[in-house]
Amino acid sequence: MIRLEDLTKRFKTPGADIVAADRVNMEVPTGEICILLGPSGCGKTTALKMINRLIPPTSGKIYIDGKDTSQLDDIQLRRNIGYVIQQIGLFPNMTVEENICVVPRLLNWDIRKARQRAADLLDLVGLDPRQFLRRYPKELSGGQQQRVGVIRALAADPPVMLMDEPFGAIDPINREIIQDEFLKMQAELKKTIMFVSHDIDEAVKMGDKIAIFRAGRIEQYDTPDMILAHPANAFVADFVGADRTLKRLRLVTAEEVATTEVPVTARSTKVSDALQQLTVARARRAVVIDSDHRPVGFVTAEEMAGGSGEVRDFAHPLPATVPVRADLRAVVSEMFAHDTMWLACTDDHGRFAGVITQPDVTAALRATYGAGKGASDQARQQGSGRDQGAP
Amino acid sequence: MTRGLGQRRGLGAGRGASLLLVFLLGIWVASSGLLDQMAIYWDDITYLTRQHVFLVASSGGAAILLGVPVGIWLSRPSMERYAETVMQVFNIGTTIPTLAVIALSMTLLGIGFPPAFFGLFVASLLPIVRNTYAGLLAVPAHLKEAATGMGMTRWQILMRVEVPNALYVIFSGIRTALAINVGTTPLAFLIGGGGLGELIFTGIDLMDTGMLLAGAIPTAALAVAVDFFMGQAQLRLIPKGVNPLR
Numbered sequence: 303m304i305r306l307e308d309l310t311k312r313f314k315t316p317g318a319d320i321v322a323a324d325r326v327n328m329e330v331p332t333g334e335i336c337i338l339l340g341p342s343g344c345g346k347t348t349a350l351k352m353i354n355r356l357i358p359p360t361s362g363k364i365y366i367d368g369k370d371t372s373q374l375d376d377i378q379l380r381r382n383i384g385y386v387i388q389q390i391g392l393f394p395n396m397t398v399e400e401n402i403c404v405v406p407r408l409l410n411w412d413i414r415k416a417r418q419r420a421a422d423l424l425d426l427v428g429l430d431p432r433q434f435l436r437r438y439p440k441e442l443s444g445g446q447q448q449r450v451g452v453i454r455a456l457a458a459d460p461p462v463m464l465m466d467e468p469f470g471a472i473d474p475i476n477r478e479i480i481q482d483e484f485l486k487m488q489a490e491l492k493k494t495i496m497f498v499s500h501d502i503d504e505a506v507k508m509g510d511k512i513a514i515f516r517a518g519r520i521e522q523y524d525t526p527d528m529i530l531a532h533p534a535n536a537f538v539a540d541f542v543g544a545d546r547t548l549k550r551l552r553l554v555t556a557e558e559v560a561t562t563e564v565p566v567t568a569r570s571t572k573v574s575d576a577l578q579q580l581t582v583a584r585a586r587r588a589v590v591i592d593s594d595h596r597p598v599g600f601v602t603a604e605e606m607a608g609g610s611g612e613v614r615d616f617a618h619p620l621p622a623t624v625p626v627r628a629d630l631r632a633v634v635s636e637m638f639a640h641d642t643m644w645l646a647c648t649d650d651h652g653r654f655a656g657v658i659t660q661p662d663v664t665a666a667l668r669a670t671y672g673a674g675k676g677a678s679d680q681a682r683q684q685g686s687g688r689d690q691g692a693p
Numbered sequence: 694m695t696r697g698l699g700q701r702r703g704l705g706a707g708r709g710a711s712l713l714l715v716f717l718l719g720i721w722v723a724s725s726g727l728l729d730q731m732a733i734y735w736d737d738i739t740y741l742t743r744q745h746v747f748l749v750a751s752s753g754g755a756a757i758l759l760g761v762p763v764g765i766w767l768s769r770p771s772m773e774r775y776a777e778t779v780m781q782v783f784n785i786g787t788t789i790p791t792l793a794v795i796a797l798s799m800t801l802l803g804i805g806f807p808p809a810f811f812g813l814f815v816a817s818l819l820p821i822v823r824n825t826y827a828g829l830l831a832v833p834a835h836l837k838e839a840a841t842g843m844g845m846t847r848w849q850i851l852m853r854v855e856v857p858n859a860l861y862v863i864f865s866g867i868r869t870a871l872a873i874n875v876g877t878t879p880l881a882f883l884i885g886g887g888g889l890g891e892l893i894f895t896g897i898d899l900m901d902t903g904m905l906l907a908g909a910i911p912t913a914a915l916a917v918a919v920d921f922f923m924g925q926a927q928l929r930l931i932p933k934g935v936n937p938l939r
């Protein structure tokens with residue numbers, strides 16, 4: 303857990319003093335990612351660097367797991383905090399292995415243990431250790447350097463990580479991939495992370511909580527869903543953007559919204575039986591599945607009414623299906639692309655997992671709007687469910 | 694005169710070309726019978742070469758031993774306010790011709806080994822200090838920040854991050870310094886410092902081509918050898934990640 307208490311930083315400059323942090327109070331619970339978000343120059347980096355004492359605070363306190371960090375030795379403190387900077391900062395004179403082993407060696411780890419750790423971590427981010435351990439940073443692509451930068455900070459398994467725009471210097475496609483990878487790792491590692499970003503989309507995606515900064519002050523500190531649904535003031539609303547409701551779509555997966563109690567039927571079912579089933583379920587349509595329980599089409603009650611034969615004679619193909627793990631933005635995008643009000647969802651094995659409709663989506667967005675504070679906790683649970691649910 | 698010109702051109706050109714030139718010169722010298730004339734001075738050559746190499750090694754070595762730490766010291770943040778002024782003075786120092794440095798050294802220390810050593814030492818010191826200082830300042834700030842943030846001490850940052858990343862530039866400074874040193878050492882004779890300059894200058898005075906070559910050829914060979922050695926060291930000793938040659 304990281305707690306900031308009245309943290310203040312005043313830079314003395316020849317002109318007027320600059321207040322880069324103004325009585326910042328916040329708490330990041332153990333295992334969560336907190337995003338410091340705001341426009342350039344608002345004091346995000348300053349707040350972050352006060353935590354590992356690269357910048358000494360003017361006043362205020364910082365507690366890590368209840369310990370006042372001003373009482374600790376700077377060097378020891380830093381060795382126990384993972385630190386990732388935007389420029390990555392891999393040492394060009396060292397191989398990938400040597401770079402990863404820097405902090406373990408500072409902590410006097412056995413060299414073999416440190417090397418093993420370097421290989422394991424490379425594996426974790428999908429870089430073949432045999433190929434990459436001996437390479438120099440200049441022999442890596444930007445995305446590979448970024449990955450090594452992150453695992454270098456994880457090398458000594460610090461409980462706390464500070465990340466200053468860690469994925470800022472990378473192209474959008476690779477950024478998404480690395481963000482996903484990182485969330486997957488975090489789901490297992492459960493580090494307590496302070497993460498600076500100026501990108502609202504990144505913040506919504508990565509954060510359990512978001513702190514919005516303006517001129518050294520926190521304007522709002524809340525879950526991504528609450529910030530998007532209930533911006534505290536005009537500044538926050540403006541910063542998160544006019545499309546903030548659409549951004550909330552990314553926070554919910556199809557799984558959380560889909561209706562699972564949908565009548566299903568096989569192609570060879572008799573029409574009369576299918577109609578009977580729909581009447582009992584009080585439904586207007588049924589999803590047709592194959593022998594492996596995969597959705598292959600649908601039938602409606604109106605079209606079958608008074609008909610005879612088998613379901614296959616009345617079945618329509620499905621325009622598209624969505625994975626049940628997809629977020630609502632992807633779902634809505636598919637709906638619009640195929641001009642349909644509903645879509646069938648599939649699980650990891652392609653089996654039918656429910657149906658999601660446009661009203662379901664709008665209801666999900668409304669849920670947090672109406673409920674106010676109470677829904678915040680719910681949203682947070684949904685948020686953590688999302689992390690655990692990551693494939 | 695033509696011979697001297699040929700030698701100078703050989704030194705100025707690439708290493709391979711200069712080696713070839715020295716080789717061709719050797720053949721020409723041998724075939725023209727000058728080798729026999731030079732052989733008369735064999736004892737002088739060995740004695741003076743030893744003296745010459747000692748001058749180069751002692752003054753160059755001392756310049757490295759002092760120049761690198763001074764460069765490091767000037768690059769420390771605590772020296773920020775004075776470092777630029779000191780470097781300005783040093784830069785003016787480099788514009789003074791080495792012959793003048795030698796002469797000034799003599800006015801301070803008289804004649805013999807000490808002024809020769811001191812003059813050569815001062816002439817080689819400047820490029821080393823300048824490159825060490827500039828190389829260390831050129832290490833990107835974010836590398837130092839990453840190192841500090843990871844919990845390195847100042848000494849560890851210097852030894853594991855700053856110096857390795859400035860090493861190529863520092864080496865270039867040392868290489869330049871030694872080239873200046875080797876090129877200036879024959880002048881040591883003028884202030885009684887000995888060395889192969891004795892054969893060269895006396896040869897010129899007496900119009901004795903054999904004697905002149907007996908001094909010039911080992912001097913040229915030494916210059917080529919030192920440069921070759923430094924090039925190899927630069928290639929092999931500097932880590933691959935920060936070595937533009939690899």
Ligand SMILES: Nc1ncnc2c1ncn2[C@@H]1O[C@H](COP(=O)(O)OP(=O)(O)O)[C@@H](O)[C@H]1O
Binds near residue numbers: 347
């Ligand atoms: N060392 C410094 N000296 C003076 N002012 C500084 C210093 N570092 C940062 N600042 C100022 O503090 C403010 C916050 O900077 P910073 O924390 O880097 O912003 P951000 O990371 O949000 O872009 C800016 O106005 C910046 O100019």
Ligand SMILES: [Mg+2]
Binds near residue numbers: 346347348498
């Ligand atoms: Mg910043």
